[in-house]
Amino acid sequence: MGLLADRLRAVDPSTVALDNDYYEHLGERWWEPAGPMSGLHAMNPARLSYIDRVLTRVLGDAAPRARVIDVGCGGGILSESLAARGHAVIGFDVAEGALQVARRHAARASVRVEYRRGSAYALPLSSAAVDVVIAADVLEHLHDLPRSLAEFARVLRPGGVFVFDTIHRTLRSWLVAIVLAERVLGVVPPATHAWRMFITPDELAEAARRAGLLVQETRGLSPAGGLVAAVRSYIERGTPGEFTLTGDRSVGYIGHAVRTAGGPP
Numbered sequence: 001m002g003l004l005a006d007r008l009r010a011v012d013p014s015t016v017a018l019d020n021d022y023y024e025h026l027g028e029r030w031w032e033p034a035g036p037m038s039g040l041h042a043m044n045p046a047r048l049s050y051i052d053r054v055l056t057r058v059l060g061d062a063a064p065r066a067r068v069i070d071v072g073c074g075g076g077i078l079s080e081s082l083a084a085r086g087h088a089v090i091g092f093d094v095a096e097g098a099l100q101v102a103r104r105h106a107a108r109a110s111v112r113v114e115y116r117r118g119s120a121y122a123l124p125l126s127s128a129a130v131d132v133v134i135a136a137d138v139l140e141h142l143h144d145l146p147r148s149l150a151e152f153a154r155v156l157r158p159g160g161v162f163v164f165d166t167i168h169r170t171l172r173s174w175l176v177a178i179v180l181a182e183r184v185l186g187v188v189p190p191a192t193h194a195w196r197m198f199i200t201p202d203e204l205a206e207a208a209r210r211a212g213l214l215v216q217e218t219r220g221l222s223p224a225g226g227l228v229a230a231v232r233s234y235i236e237r238g239t240p241g242e243f244t245l246t247g248d249r250s251v252g253y254i255g256h257a258v259r260t261a262g263g264p265p
Helices: 020-025 027-031 038-065 077-084 096-109 145-155 171-184 201-211 227-237
Strands: 067-071 088-093 114-117 130-136 156-167 213-223 243-246 252-259
Touching (some): 020 096, 027 096, 038 077, 038 130, 038 156, 038 213, 038 243, 038 252, 067 077, 077 088, 077 096, 088 096, 096 114, 130 145, 145 156, 145 201, 145 213, 156 213, 201 213, 201 252
Parallel strands (some): 088 114, 130 156
Antiparallel strands (some): 156 252, 213 243, 213 252
């Protein structure tokens, strides 16, 4: 599967330091377009466009009324956008501080989203309860990827859709996401990501297949103007600018899988 790591098995948390507590303490800065979550704001339009197309293609007439859960919803940037499109959305996160921010912002925006505390490993939902599971910028933070995918498959109805985006484990991703973003630009604090936790598309497809989720496609998710333009934009305006779908999956990628009818093979 490549590059000195194996995400098909659980990673011992004691061997990989990740500062997931960072997201607990951002407060209202979650919603600053040029703040510490500027990357999520910049990716949001491309994510939404992709989700719209996938749900329409896979779910057909049921797409506008889909039951959606956003796992690792944080301050609600994506959850709120999905709810504004008419979906019945539940956002789950382990960070109560982030959930409080999400609830306040949704109330101010008059958008109906249900936010609950919940882990990717144990979601408080019955089996086959939802049409769509979304894990955006989440999988690379989970030490037990197979366990999380099995839980996503459990709560998805047969024929339901799993949408994900994450970071490829390549030399380029180490340079961009770790060296440049954390150590040079300070976009996020050190230890927000760990290169060993990044996931190759082949690993994700195989782990998903074992859980009963068949990956249909993956696409690159990159700054629209390229990396140099994104760095310049971040230095000048505090935001990397909009993202777009590309054929280059060497750093970030987005994709979707469909829940099989019979469960794991």
